[in-house]
Amino acid sequence: xxxxxxxxxxxxxxxxxxxxxxxxxxxxxxxxxxxxxxxxxxxxxxxxxxxxxxxxxxxxxxxxxxxxxxxxxxxxxxxxxxxxxxxxxxxxxxxxxxxxxxxxxxxxxxxxxxxxxxxxxxxxxxxxxxxxxxxxxxxxxxxxxxxxxxxxxxxxxxxxxxxxxxxxxxxxxxxxxxxxxxxxxxxxxxxxxxxxxxxxxxxxxxxxxxxxxxxxxxxxxxxxxxxxxxxxxxxxxxxxxxxxxxxxxxxxxxxxxxxxxxxxxxxxxxxxxxxxxxxxxxxxxxxxxxxxxxxxxxxxxxxxxxxxxxxxxxxxxxxxxxxxxxxxxxxxxxxxxxxxxxxxxxxxxxxxxxxxxxxxxxxxxxxxxxxxxxxxxxxxxxxxxxxxxxxxxxxxxxxxxxxxxxxxxxxxxxxxxxxxxxxxxxxxxxxxxxxxxxxxxxxxxxxxxxxxxxxxxxxxxxxxxxxxxxxxxxxxxxxxxxxxxxxxxxxxxxxxxxxxxxxxxxxxxxxxxxxxxxxxxxxxxxxxxxxxxx
Numbered sequence: 001x002x003x004x005x006x007x008x009x010x011x012x013x014x015x016x017x018x019x020x021x022x023x024x025x026x027x028x029x030x031x032x033x034x035x036x037x038x039x040x041x042x043x044x045x046x047x048x049x050x051x052x053x054x055x056x057x058x059x060x061x062x063x064x065x066x067x068x069x070x071x072x073x074x075x076x077x078x079x080x081x082x083x084x085x086x087x088x089x090x091x092x093x094x095x096x097x098x099x100x101x102x103x104x105x106x107x108x109x110x111x112x113x114x115x116x117x118x119x120x121x122x123x124x125x126x127x128x129x130x131x132x133x134x135x136x137x138x139x140x141x142x143x144x145x146x147x148x149x150x151x152x153x154x155x156x157x158x159x160x161x162x163x164x165x166x167x168x169x170x171x172x173x174x175x176x177x178x179x180x181x182x183x184x185x186x187x188x189x190x191x192x193x194x195x196x197x198x199x200x201x202x203x204x205x206x207x208x209x210x211x212x213x214x215x216x217x218x219x220x221x222x223x224x225x226x227x228x229x230x231x232x233x234x235x236x237x238x239x240x241x242x243x244x245x246x247x248x249x250x251x252x253x254x255x256x257x258x259x260x261x262x263x264x265x266x267x268x269x270x271x272x273x274x275x276x277x278x279x280x281x282x283x284x285x286x287x288x289x290x291x292x293x294x295x296x297x298x299x300x301x302x303x304x305x306x307x308x309x310x311x312x313x314x315x316x317x318x319x320x321x322x323x324x325x326x327x328x329x330x331x332x333x334x335x336x337x338x339x340x341x342x343x344x345x346x347x348x349x350x351x352x353x354x355x356x357x358x359x360x361x362x363x364x365x366x367x368x369x370x371x372x373x374x375x376x377x378x379x380x381x382x383x384x385x386x387x388x389x390x391x392x393x394x395x396x397x398x399x400x401x402x403x404x405x406x407x408x409x410x411x412x413x414x415x416x417x418x419x420x421x422x423x424x425x426x427x428x429x430x431x432x433x434x435x436x437x438x439x440x441x442x443x444x445x446x447x448x449x450x451x452x453x454x455x456x457x458x459x460x461x462x463x464x465x466x467x468x469x470x471x472x473x474x475x476x477x478x479x480x481x482x483x484x485x486x487x488x489x490x491x492x493x494x495x496x497x498x499x500x501x502x503x504x505x506x507x508x509x510x511x512x513x514x515x516x517x518x519x520x521x522x523x524x525x526x527x528x529x530x531x532x533x534x
Contacts, residue, residue: 034174037183038302044187046295048194053291054357056210057284059201066275066283067139067149068207071156073271074135082123082160084260085115086167088253091392093175094312102235104245111241111249112168120161127157140280148207155211159218166222169229172236177310181232185224193217252392259385259398262405266432269409270424277416286421288356289363292349293375296341300379304330305386312390320448327387327447331380332517336504338379339467342372343474343500348493351483363421365479370425372471377432384439391446400438407431466508470500 057065089112093105135153136146173179196216200209229236241249275283307330314323346368353362388397408431415423474496483489505514 034177034179034307037180038305039299040183041186041190042295042299042302045190046299048190049291049295050356052194052197053288055198055201057288057357060207060210062281062284064145064207066280066287067141067145068152068210069271069283069287070139070275070280071135071149071153071207071211073269074130074153074156082164082257083115083119083250084253084257085112085249086164086171087256087260088112088115088249089168090171090175091252091256091312091389092248093172094177094308094390095315095392103239105235106237106239107241107245108249109168109172109236110238111245112171112253113165113238114241114246115249115253116164116168123161127154127161131157139275152207152211155208155215159211159214162215162218162222166218166225169222169225169236172229172233173225174305176233178232181228182225185228186221189217189221189224192220252394255394255398256389259389259394259401262398262401263382263385266401266405266408266428269405270412270428273409273412273416274421274424277413278420282421285361285363286367286424288361289349289353289367290371292345292352293341293371296337296345297375297378300334300337300341301382304334304379304383308386308390311387315390315447323447327443329516329520330383330387332509332513333520334379334383335463335467335508336501336517338376339463339470339504339508340497340501342376342467343470344493344497345372345375346471346474347478347481347496348483348489350478351481351489351492355483355486355489365475367421367425368478369471369475370422370429373429374425376467377429377436381432381435381439384443387443388439388446393446397439397442400442401435404432404434407434462510463508466504470503474500 056068060068089108092108096105099105131150131153135141136149139145139149141149170179170182173181193213193216196213197210200206200213203209205212271283271287274286307326311323311326314320314326349368350359350362350365353359385397385401388394408428410427411431412424412427415427417423419426481492483492505517509517
């Protein structure tokens with residue numbers, strides 16, 4: 001057993017309760033509701049972004065909009081030193097769902113706050129260096145724009161620090177499998193963010209005003225989640241932690257922090273490399289062309305993450321058989337979702353970009369294909385990473401991701417000089433293949449499925465072939481299909497997605513896998529219907 005898992009085990013001896021009748025059904029229902037809540041929140045956010053992005057591009061200009069995207073990604077690099085105490089808290093609480101030691105759980109909340117406070121000085125110093133020196137250099141700021149870039153970067157980093165504190169009550173809700181209790185609240189916060197951003201542009205506050213809106217959002221988020229946790233978690237509160245509790249949160253969190261910063265660098269370095277090596281204006285075309293894929297990726301990550309507290313609870317109780325079944329179903333649903341979304345993007349993204357922000361911002365069919373492949377690669381990597389982390393032993397995963405990050409960044413820099421946007425995408429795809437191979441093996445071992453790895457691999461290859469054929473057809477059609485307006489685009493995308501889903505289900509999985517997918521979808525529909533009843 002690793003040191004991080006040992007620390008969690010020793011930190012809080014608890015009394016496990018026997019699982020109640022119907023516990024598995026309740027777990028599935030909560031996971032479904034968590035997924036719906038996440039999809040609602042992220043869907044509203046996506047709509048808000050779609051509505052305000054043309055205003056941002058127009059109000060800031062192509063160059064400053066590219067700088068804004070770079071600053072937003074740069075802020076995520078702060079995860080290198082924040083210790084991820086809230087992520088550690090969420091996983092630890094998930095493993096202790098079936099215990100009755102409320103005092104221990106309150107001490108873990110206190111431990112998470114302690115770790116955040118202890119690392120705050122380091123965060124402040126790192127943030128100051130990023131804002132004053134790194135941000136202007138990466139954004140290629142002129143003497144006239146250097147000041148506003150520094151102020152904007154400082155505000156983005158301040159928002160990141162506040163979100164770290166605001167995430168403590170959210171981590172408790174999600175760890176207790178009650179993430180669905182935030183349904184509608186976070187969606188409302190996204191609308192507030194959109195209003196603040198538009199107001200900043202309308203008032204002429206520019207880049208700094210847009211960044212300040214993020215600070216306001218962080219404060220409002222913290223207040224709302226604190227009230228939700230107080231209402232729906234009977235034991236919620238803060239107790240003075242023991243040294244062992246702080247050590248437990250720190251041990252798990254520091255590895256999660258390392259893994260998260262590597263993941264974020266892999267996801268964000270494409271924009272930074274493109275802006276620094278080529279030009280910030282190129283970032284605009286790349287970001288806008290990849291918007292649909294990033295939105296779908298976020299939807300999947302939130303929805304898949306909704307199932308992880310339940311899997312963590314199963315692992316905590318030693319129910320490896322049910323954990324294996326949950327993993328297999330999650331991967332099947334990920335394949336279906338990814339194939340449908342990637343094919344729909346390849347077929348309709350050109351028309352979407354043309355209607356949304358103008359054809360001049362479309363990066364071309366080659367980049368479209370590469371972005372779709374990156375999307376598919378990313379969602380599978382994240383699912384396997386979530387399952388590995390649920391065991392509270394993320395160290396080996398993090399080391400593998402570090403190697404992948406170095407390879408991906410080096411290749412992206414080299415290829416970007418020759419191939420531009422396509423070079424960055426190729427570098428990322430190639431470097432992250434290390435994760436695509438290693439993570440499934442680690443994840444299977446985490447749930448005791450190593451013996452079935454080769455059988456599962458055979459099914460994976462079959463689904464990959466079907467996906468490749470569907471994506472190839474979609475890519476060809478995407479350069480031949482035109483749209484005259486939003487109504488035609490929406491109807492065409494809906495029909496295309498439905499046809500792709502039908503073909504994927506018919507030819508991709510075997511009969512047992514197809515039955516599992518359909519059964520899960522029917523259960524979700526039934527549970528949603530029950531949730532709507534008074």
